[in-house]
Amino acid sequence: MENGRVIDSFLQRFRPDVAIRPDQVDFQPRVVDICSDASSGRYCRNVFEKDYKATIGVDFESEQYVFFNRSFILQLWDTAGQERFKSIAAAYFKGARVIVIAVDLTDLVTLNNSSTWLQDALRDNHDNDCDIYLVGTKKDLCSQSRYERKEQAAIAVANVLGAEYWTTSSLTGENVESFFNRVAALAFEKAVLREQEAIDSRLWHC
Template identity: 45%
Template sequence: MSAGRTVITPTVPKDRVISKFPQAFHADASPYQKLNFHPKVKSACSEHRTGTVGLKICKAVLVGDVAVGKTSFVNRFCHDIFDRDYKATIGVDFEVEKFSILGIPFTLQIWDTAGQERFKCIAASYYRGANVVMVVFDLTDEVSLANASRWMESATENATNPVRFLVGTKRDLLSEAAYTEVESHAVKVANELEAEFWGVSSKTGDNVVNFFFRAAALTFDAAVLREVESGPSHPRQIGNDLVKVQKQESQDLYDRGSKKSLKCCN
């Protein structure tokens, strides 16, 4: 830390601290076979080389058919609530979650996009630059799984090697036998998409936190590794101000997009 500079570490809730590498839902349903953070990432974080390891802000986008439970999924993790009467998302909703990963502040921007056809002209503009793509489908709806490849292709078109997930929701609505049958099909689709499969329930909270911790850790590991291997560029301050700036810029973009969506869809 340079002389005269005050570093302010963002406040992170105790339930958002990641010190161990979260494991995959199924080892045979993931292209990400690492069992720990990369040694270079662990070393950089432990030494607090803030010239290369500073405040990390990454973007995650959720896509999928209408009514598959994307908003319920996000709200269960971000607010620990479940409401079966959520209104359909119009355009894009936006959440920010702060983590501490290996002692380094990390912020995940979660973009919850609309599944309706009439909003695609707007939602697609938010896919650009995504670090994580989460294709969500309804475990009780075979059509939503069949459409997963189309959503993945659309969401990754303007993203550079994002971390990919295929998430099946509403697990609580299936018996174990029915779930096992759907899961076997979903795993095949996930492997075809080079994505990691998860089965979750927003109603019960089953696997929701584990999933988002896994997504955050994989994204953090990839982002820090890229930065460490590319060498220092511009030193970054660890502080709240950068989060606020990034969040405001994203909110401004969202506000402009919301106005555009009204114009587009009318």
């Protein structure tokens, strides 16, 4: 299939001690069975997607993935963390399936703000079961000893937030692709199960 990042294996967590579903090593068998069923009606276009409307003030990107020959669109809404942008950002939290909190490993103030940012996101998204990630950025700007200290602080916060922890560097590219592949894989799995539950519910009530 063209025009998509083809993922042919389950993406593993960055650290086993700070992860979403840490013991899971492969896609759930039910997901594999559903995706293998060519007669599944919701796959008539082989695409998982939600409608979106771009709005000034928030950056938006999308990336297409392919799991089990099924296309999956990961939509990324990048909202600013500053107080003055709260009213704008709140409009984009509703309906989110994943929340990624990015913190600067060179500035612990951002780490201290992470709990507030998560509360803001969940306040407007209380109906959804979101996967939560805490991502430490700018690893390339930290010495090894400094990084290890900052990482321990970030891991402690991730545990409090119930988040999976990752470290990345936009400059070197370290873990960037692996992280987004992991996010896409877990989001895809939940989307498949959510869609199947909706179909099963409609059939039950027919």
